[in-house]
Amino acid sequence: MLAIAPRCSSRTAASLLILALLSLLPLPLQAASRPVHVLATTYPVWQLARPLVAGLENVRLDLLIPAATGCPHDYAPTPADLTKVATADVILMNGLGLEAAFAPALAQAEARKADCSQGIALLAGRSDHEEEGHDHHHDDNPHVFTSPAAAAQMAGTMAEALIRACPEQAETVRSNAAALQKGLLDLENRLAALGAAHPGACVLLQHDSLAYMMHSAGLKVMDVLQENEEQAPSAARLLECI
Numbered sequence: 001m002l003a004i005a006p007r008c009s010s011r012t013a014a015s016l017l018i019l020a021l022l023s024l025l026p027l028p029l030q031a032a033s034r035p036v037h038v039l040a041t042t043y044p045v046w047q048l049a050r051p052l053v054a055g056l057e058n059v060r061l062d063l064l065i066p067a068a069t070g071c072p073h074d075y076a077p078t079p080a081d082l083t084k085v086a087t088a089d090v091i092l093m094n095g096l097g098l099e100a101a102f103a104p105a106l107a108q109a110e111a112r113k114a115d116c117s118q119g120i121a122l123l124a125g126r127s128d129h130e131e132e133g134h135d136h137h138h139d140d141n142p143h144v145f146t147s148p149a150a151a152a153q154m155a156g157t158m159a160e161a162l163i164r165a166c167p168e169q170a171e172t173v174r175s176n177a178a179a180l181q182k183g184l185l186d187l188e189n190r191l192a193a194l195g196a197a198h199p200g201a202c203v204l205l206q207h208d209s210l211a212y213m214m215h216s217a218g219l220k221v222m223d224v225l226q227e228n229e230e231q232a233p234s235a236a237r238l239l240e241c242i
Helices: 010-024 043-053 079-087 100-108 148-165 167-196 208-217 235-241
Strands: 036-040 059-063 090-093 112-115 124-126 138-140 202-205 220-224
Touching: 036 043, 036 079, 036 148, 043 059, 043 090, 043 148, 043 167, 079 100, 090 148, 112 148, 148 167, 148 208, 167 208, 202 208, 208 220
Parallel strands: 036 059, 036 090, 090 112, 202 220
Antiparallel strands: 124 138
């Protein structure tokens, strides 16, 4: 007895042909993984991080506190800011209290955190100046990034955090860090030469954020004009400084 093959409609045949052709194609590549989200808390930290992530694949650098904020001592976090902190994979921090407004969110964040002030020799800072007794309250000055040598140390701390997050791109990170640190240390040497050309010179700063830079230059800070960012110095204070 002859076996009779079942008849296939033209639509069924076409479907089978398409499936057969698809089986010959290579499997599609998996969707790219989510970029490594690197969050720099302050503008100076972000500026130092930019050359470190240059050339890295699948890495996104973001800034937390807007550049126009200036010193973020009294910054109020927005919901969008808190989302950035919660979703970051790596958080690069200045430390020394500049991120105080984000302390609870940073404590809860699961990201790798790098406090870039670690290991840096600190200078005393100054807070509100009292007119009557001229009593200064000293804390650590958080503006370490204004010293080129300190900024080079910060870059090294950032590079270590990036290498832990992207070990497969460690060579690129190290190369970027070496170039950045060389440029910063060259600038440190130029500042030292400037100070050496004016031995014993004293400077008056408008704000103590530049104290680290003056220290790199070997120049003595005789006073800080405006110690309270929210209040202009009085006439008596100006005369005292003069």
